[in-house]
Amino acid sequence: MKRYEDPLALVDVTLFTIREGRLSLLLATRKNRDEPYFGALALPGGVIHTDEDENAQDAASRVVRTKLGFDPPYMEQLYTFSGRLRDPRRWSLSVAYYSLVPESVLEQTQVEGLEFVPADRIPDLPFDHNEIAAMAIRRLRSKSTYSSLLTFLLPSEFTIPELHAVYEQVTGSATNIAAFRKKVLDEDMIEATGERRKGGQHRAPDLYRRKGNGLQELKRTI
Template structure:
C-alpha cells in the first residue's frame, strides 16, 4: 500500500539576542528583506532556514545566520523549546528552534541591527508589532533568563570581557527588576566558583575594584538557594 506523501514543514531557527546597555535589557531585531515572501521590510528576530546541504547541526544554522545577518557571535547560547504549528507562518506549517543568546555589550554588530527594550514586548499591547510569533519567543526567552537569574549564573555570560562583581550584580538586578542583597549575591557567586580574578583592576568611583572573568565558560552553576533581594 503506497503511503501518502505529505509536504515537509518549513524548518528555521530564530535567535533572541539579549544585551544590557544603559541599565536596560535589550533585544536585537533586523529588517526583513523587501522581497520576502511574507512580512516584507518589517522588523523581526534574526533567523533563517536550515540548509541541509551546509548545516550539520542547528547550532551551525544559528551561527551562520548570526554571522551574516547580525555580524556577531554570542557569549552564550541555549536552545529553547521548539515551536511548530499551522498558524505561526501565513504560508502554512512551520517549525522553529528558538535560541536564547546572551551578548556582551561591547560586542560589535552590523549597523542595520535595531536594539529594543525587552520590556516593550512583555505586555499585550507592544509599541512595535512583530511578525510570526516573535513577540512570544521574546517573552519565552525573557522568562528563561529571568528564572535562571534567580538560581544560576547564566546571566554571567552577558560579559565576554573582564568585569567587576558590582557590574555583575547590576546585570542580575536589571534582569530580575529589583536590587539584590550585596553579601547574599557575593556569597552565591563565591559558592558557584564560576568566576576567577584576572589579577587586574580598574577605578570605580575613586576606588580600585578587582576584575573577574569566567572560570568555567558555558557551564552555568546552579545555586543551592535562590538569590535574595535587598528588601526580601
C-alpha cells in the same frame, strides 16, 4: 499514494544584551522582498540549510554569524514552535534559541537595520515572535538565579557591582550587594583576575572573570 508538502523548517534567535543599563532584545529588519513581512522588525532567523547545517544549533549559529556579523558567545535551545498558521507561506516549525552577548561585541558589527528594544517594551512582531521572546525572557530570568548565565552579558573582565547591577536588571529583584558578593564567591562561579578597574575617583574595584568557558549551575539560588 497521497503526497504531503514538506514543512518549512526554520530557526529563530532571541538575542539579549545590556544596553544603557537595561536588558534589551535585538531585532533585525527583514530585508528579503520575496519573504513575508518585508521591512518589518523581527527576531533574527532563517531557513535551515540541509546541505550545510549539521543540526539546528549549527543553523542558528550560521544565522547569527551571517546576519549579525559575529559568533554568539552563548546560545541555548529554547523551544520548538510549530503550526499551520504561524507562517503565511505554509505549515512551519521553528527551533528557537536564546543568546546572550556583551554590548561591546554588538558595537563591533557593521550590519545595518538592527534595533535594540527594552525587554519590557517589545513592539508587535510578525509570526509568533512575541511569544518566542516572552518565553526566552522567562527562561533567562529563571536560569539567572541558579547559574552563571548572566556573566555572558558582561565583558571578559567585570566588577562584582557590575554583575550585581545586571542581576537586578534581569531578574527585577533588589538584592543586598554584600550578600550577593558572598554568594557568587562561595559558589566559585567567578575568579579574581588580580587586576583592578582603572579610573574613577574612588578606590579601584577588583576585576573578575567567569570561571571556565561554559555555563556553571550553582548549588544554591542567588
